[in-house]
Amino acid sequence: MKKILPLLLLLLPMVVFAQRPKVVVISLDGFPAYALDDPTSPIPTLRKLIASGTGGAMSAINPTITWPNHTTMVTGVTADVHGLLLNGAIQHVAAWPPVKVEPLVDKDKLVRVPTVYDAAHDAGRTTAQVDWVAIQNAPSINWPFAEQASVNGAVEKEMIAKGVITADNLKDFGKANIVYRDQIWTRAAAYIIKEHKPDLMLFHLLSLDSTQHEYGPNTLGARAGMGFLDGCVAQIVAAVQEAGLESSTTFLIVSDHGFKAFTRAIRATNAMEAAGLGKDVYVLPEGGSGFVYFEKPENAAKAREILAGLEGVEHVYGPDEYAALGLPRPEKDPQFGQLFATAKAGYSFSGTVGGPAFAAVPQIGGSHGYLASDPDLHPIFIAAGAGVRQGVKLGLVSNLNVASTIAKLLGVAWPATKGTPLVLR
Numbered sequence: 402m403k404k405i406l407p408l409l410l411l412l413l414p415m416v417v418f419a420q421r422p423k424v425v426v427i428s429l430d431g432f433p434a435y436a437l438d439d440p441t442s443p444i445p446t447l448r449k450l451i452a453s454g455t456g457g458a459m460s461a462i463n464p465t466i467t468w469p470n471h472t473t474m475v476t477g478v479t480a481d482v483h484g485l486l487l488n489g490a491i492q493h494v495a496a497w498p499p500v501k502v503e504p505l506v507d508k509d510k511l512v513r514v515p516t517v518y519d520a521a522h523d524a525g526r527t528t529a530q531v532d533w534v535a536i537q538n539a540p541s542i543n544w545p546f547a548e549q550a551s552v553n554g555a556v557e558k559e560m561i562a563k564g565v566i567t568a569d570n571l572k573d574f575g576k577a578n579i580v581y582r583d584q585i586w587t588r589a590a591a592y593i594i595k596e597h598k599p600d601l602m603l604f605h606l607l608s609l610d611s612t613q614h615e616y617g618p619n620t621l622g623a624r625a626g627m628g629f630l631d632g633c634v635a636q637i638v639a640a641v642q643e644a645g646l647e648s649s650t651t652f653l654i655v656s657d658h659g660f661k662a663f664t665r666a667i668r669a670t671n672a673m674e675a676a677g678l679g680k681d682v683y684v685l686p687e688g689g690s691g692f693v694y695f696e697k698p699e700n701a702a703k704a705r706e707i708l709a710g711l712e713g714v715e716h717v718y719g720p721d722e723y724a725a726l727g728l729p730r731p732e733k734d735p736q737f738g739q740l741f742a743t744a745k746a747g748y749s750f751s752g753t754v755g756g757p758a759f760a761a762v763p764q765i766g767g768s769h770g771y772l773a774s775d776p777d778l779h780p781i782f783i784a785a786g787a788g789v790r791q792g793v794k795l796g797l798v799s800n801l802n803v804a805s806t807i808a809k810l811l812g813v814a815w816p817a818t819k820g821t822p823l824v825l826r
Contacts, residue, residue, distance in 0.1 A: 422787060423650045424810050425594070425602045426803075427637060428474075428533075429630050430467060431610030431769065433618060433659030434458035434779040436627060443628035446635040447783060450652060454785030455825070459798040461658050461773040461780055463726045464690055468504075470657035470780070470800060471534045471605070475516040477804040477819030479727035481734065484513040485535055487687065491736035498683050499694055508539040517804040517815065518542060518601055524813040526600035531590040532582075533603040544597050546589040550574050556593065565592050579611045580629065587633040591640035598644055600811060604637065606630055613767035618660040620765070651787045651810050651825075655803065656780035658769040661689065665761055666751035667713045667744060669693075672758035676707050684708075685738065686750035689771030693717075693740035705740055712759050713748030717741070726772075743772055789825045798823060 436442045437456060450456065462473050462480055464487070472485040480486050489504035490511055512535050518528045522541035529544040530536055537547065546556045552568050560566045570585055583606045590604045609626040616622035634654065641650050669684035669691050678695075682704045685692040695704055708717045718741040720730045731737050744750055749768040753760070771778055782798040788810055801820045808815030809822035 420649055421600065422811055423598070423600050423602075423646055424653060424807050425637060425641065425650055426474075426604065426653045426655065426807065427634055428471060428603075428605040429609060429634075429654065429656050429781070430605060430607045431613050431658060431660055432627070432630070432656035432781050433777065434656075434781050435659065435777065436623075437781060441624070443624060444631040446631045446638065447654060450634075450638075450654060450783050450785040453791055454652075454783070454789040455793045455795055456654075456781065456783035456785075457795060457798070458776075458779040459655065459782035459800050461778055461800055463728055463773045464687060465658040465769045465771060465773050465778045466687060467610070467657050468534045472512055472516075474655060474657075474800050474803040475518060475603070475807075476512065476514050477517075477801055477815075478514055479801070481723070481727055481729035482514060484734070484736075485511065486728075486734075486736050487685075487692075488534070491692075493735065497680070498685070499696070500683070500685060500692075505537065508536045511535050511537075516541075517807045517813075518603065520808060520813050520815055521601045521811055524811075526811055526813060527597070528601045528603075529590075529593045529597065529599035530603040531593065532586045532605040532607070534605065536603075544593050544599060546586065546593065548575075550585070550589070556589065559596070560589065560592055579608045583608045583629070583633060587636050591636055594637065594640040594646070595644045598646060601807065606633055613660045615766070617662045617765035617767040619662065623660075623767075647786070649787050651789060652783070652785045653803070653807070654781065654783035654785075655800070658773075658780050659776075659778040660767045660769055661746060661771055661775070661777045663744075663747055663749040663762070663766050663768055665713055665748045665759060666753065667691070667711060667748050668751050668753050668756065668758050668760065669708060669711060669714075669742065670752070670754065671756060672707055672711055673704065675758065676703070678704060678707070684742070684750065686752045687770040688749050688768030689744045691742040691744075691750040692738035693742060694738045701739060708740065708742050713745050715743045715745045718743070744768075744770075746771075784823070784825050793825055795823060795825075 468488040469480040469485045476483045489502040490506045519541045527543045531546040532548045612626035673682040682695040805820035805822045
């Protein structure tokens with residue numbers, strides 16, 4: 402017994418380390434929940450994860466755009482609180498168009514509230530991110546592999562030194578096709594998991610979003626994109642297994658929004674030009690919605706009337722209606738437009754300048770940005786692994802509860818006001 406006791410004490414730290422909970426969040430951008438109900442969707446890995454745990458639809462927030470919804474999943478609050486309304490900071494400029502979207506802004510200046518990865522880091526957990534959003538230069542990320550990866554990044558240097566990737570893999574990386582970039586990001590996530598074993602990994606893949614924009618949802622291109630992403634998820638699952646972390650890891654597979662097909666484009670700015678408001682009223686197109694900006698308040702009524710009368714416009718919201726949509730009034734947050742227009746099914750706002758206010762598109766396209774209440778915009782939520790009971794029924798999950806669920810799984814403190822942890826056991 403005297404010989405056994407010192408040995409047990411020696412092994413105890415390793416046992417504790419192996420049992421420390423880990424969470425891998427994989428976001429498949431643009432993956433619609435309705436695809437999970439299609440038995441012909443080529444997603445064997447996702448189906449296996451669902452069968453071992455749970456999976457289904459999740460509700461998004463407005464606007465149904467990538468960065469706002471990803472930020473909600475790590476903060477537990479709506480866009481009017483965390484400050485992400487588009488894929489970057491909306492900046493007013495002394496030019497036309499009067500606003501631009503700037504993605505290259507540090508996280509601490511972009512996200513207005515603490516994130517769950519901040520909480521994890523503060524609690525002594527290790528964190529990693531690969532192609533997550535609104536996270537540039539985040540001090541609470543131990544191992545980042547950025548969207549704009551380069552040979553100067555610390556993780557990139559490691560991977561090159563160990564022969565996992567080459568410097569040529571990262572040459573003009575931001576200009577490479579999105580399928581190739583997803584491959585490199587997957588390789589990076591797998592490397593970080595095996596090499597550094599982070600307690601929280603945030604991993605984001607983009608190719609399905611791009612494919613559906615180009616070819617539309619429910620198409621051969623979209624299904625091929627799903628099959629490709631399913632293979633990427635399989636690589637991450639394998640990396641966790643190879644690292645010996647399977648028994649302590651929870652997988653959360655999510656997306657940010659669903660998709661709708663469209664065949665007609667709304668060129669709202671052209672309509673403003675035709676009405677003599679072209680140098681004052683600008684409609685920033687975001688697929689199923691348009692953010693409307695104008696300098697002269699006296700043009701508000703006329704701009705709203707023109708928009709409401711356009712073919713394909715479902716509704717034009719004024720600031721008094723924003724709170725119900727989780728959107729900020731422009732006097733509180735000047736990033737947001739003085740009006741917010743939404744498109745009918747089959748239509749999408751376009752930024753094409755010149756010509757008519759409507760146009761048929763050459764081939765079917767795909768958009769998001771429609772109201773989050775539309776079931777077609779529901780993203781996916783899949784949970785499997787440690788702490789997840791097989792067959793647990795969740796119903797429609799809110800993405801406002803993802804951050805609190807991550808915190809609970811990791812065992813870190815999280816404000817009760819920022820979502821309710823999902824009961825996965």
